[in-house]
Amino acid sequence: MQLNSEDLRDKIKMANLRPTRQRLALAELLFAEGNRHVTAERLHNEAMGAGVTVSLATIYNNLHQFTSAGLLREVVVDSSRSYFDTNVSPHHHFFHENTGELEDIPRNELSVDTIPDLPEGTEICSVDVIVRVTDRRS
Amino acid sequence: MQLNSEDLRDKIKMANLRPTRQRLALAELLFAEGNRHVTAERLHNEAMGAGVTVSLATIYNNLHQFTSAGLLREVVVDSSRSYFDTNVSPHHHFFHENTGELEDIPRNELSVDTIPDLPEGTEICSVDVIVRVTDRRS
DNA sequence: ATAGCTGCAAATGCTTTGCAAGGCC
DNA sequence: GGCCTTGCAAAGCATTTGCAGCTAT
Numbered sequence: 001m002q003l004n005s006e007d008l009r010d011k012i013k014m015a016n017l018r019p020t021r022q023r024l025a026l027a028e029l030l031f032a033e034g035n036r037h038v039t040a041e042r043l044h045n046e047a048m049g050a051g052v053t054v055s056l057a058t059i060y061n062n063l064h065q066f067t068s069a070g071l072l073r074e075v076v077v078d079s080s081r082s083y084f085d086t087n088v089s090p091h092h093h094f095f096h097e098n099t100g101e102l103e104d105i106p107r108n109e110l111s112v113d114t115i116p117d118l119p120e121g122t123e124i125c126s127v128d129v130i131v132r133v134t135d136r137r138s
Numbered sequence: 139m140q141l142n143s144e145d146l147r148d149k150i151k152m153a154n155l156r157p158t159r160q161r162l163a164l165a166e167l168l169f170a171e172g173n174r175h176v177t178a179e180r181l182h183n184e185a186m187g188a189g190v191t192v193s194l195a196t197i198y199n200n201l202h203q204f205t206s207a208g209l210l211r212e213v214v215v216d217s218s219r220s221y222f223d224t225n226v227s228p229h230h231h232f233f234h235e236n237t238g239e240l241e242d243i244p245r246n247e248l249s250v251d252t253i254p255d256l257p258e259g260t261e262i263c264s265v266d267v268i269v270r271v272t273d274r275r276s
Numbered sequence: 277a278t279a280g281c282t283g284c285a286a287a288t289g290c291t292t293t294g295c296a297a298g299g300c301c
Numbered sequence: 302g303g304c305c306t307t308g309c310a311a312a313g314c315a316t317t318t319g320c321a322g323c324t325a326t
Binding site: 277278279280281282283284285286287288289290291292293294295296297298299300301 | 302303304305306307308309310311312313314315316317318319320321322323324325326
């Protein structure tokens with residue numbers, strides 16, 4: 001999944017968002033190649049490193065706008081940080097407790113077999129599985 | 139699982155913690171009857187309501203001490219709040235997105251069947267499944 | 277032109293910390 | 302007495318908000 005500037009522009013337009021300088025730069029970092037899992041802070045650092053001037057507030061704005069548009073998915077793994085995943089298809093995660101890194105579990109490698117009876121009057125919104133791992137002998 | 143004051147005192151002593159007034163009161167609220175899922179704020183409110191003077195800092199101290207002692211388990215479901223579960227045996231959860239309520243999934247009603255290949259050099263720390271539900275038609 | 281974006285700084289909300297006073301053994 | 306606990310207020314952090322100025326269309 002390799003996207004060029006044109007593709008990114010389209011992707012943003014289809015989400016009814018304006019292709020501003022900052023937004024394009026963030027989209028580039030997020031979607032240009034393969035799947036990514038980022039925190040707001042990390043993305044901010046990357047943007048700065050890439051010579052793009054973006055404020056942290058704008059990072060948050062855009063991450064949430066992308067999420068609303070279905071271009072990103074928010075993953076809750078750590079109560080102190082928010083992670084955003086560029087892979088929006090249903091799948092689960094490994095979370096490295098040591099490094100704070102998030103990694104996809106290939107779709108075919110994990111599935112939830114029995115679906116429990118739901119509480120009265122509710123419907124499933126999503127099923128999230130997080131396999132927390134640590135370095136061996138730590 | 140009905141515990142009286144003596145049982146609670148023992149439980150606390152076994153965790154190498156002192157049975158102070160606040161700690162006993164919190165243990166009472168948490169462990170006296172059945173399983174519970176609480177946030178620090180909720181527990182604080184309950185304590186106040188029960189006429190027990192406890193500061194929020196002490197609530198956090200004790201929740202973490204109980205957690206370290208294996209009497210509680212922290213569950214990450216919402217990036218803005220921490221939940222503590224009095225059920226420390228392995229099990230999964232329903233999370234009501236509307237109410238912020240956490241509920242156990244009976245052990246036999248959900249299991250993860252295929253275990254994925256772990257990343258190199260890591261070992262499983264825990265497997266957390268959260269079934270997020272919303273009220274029907276919301 | 278105008279509706280949407282952006283940056284900054286201030287505000288927020290949950291959680292943690294520092295430290296003096298108090299309580300358990 | 303000594304050490305663990307507590308409470309308060311202040312600090313910390315990630316995230317959000319208000320608002321004036323900027324920018325796509």
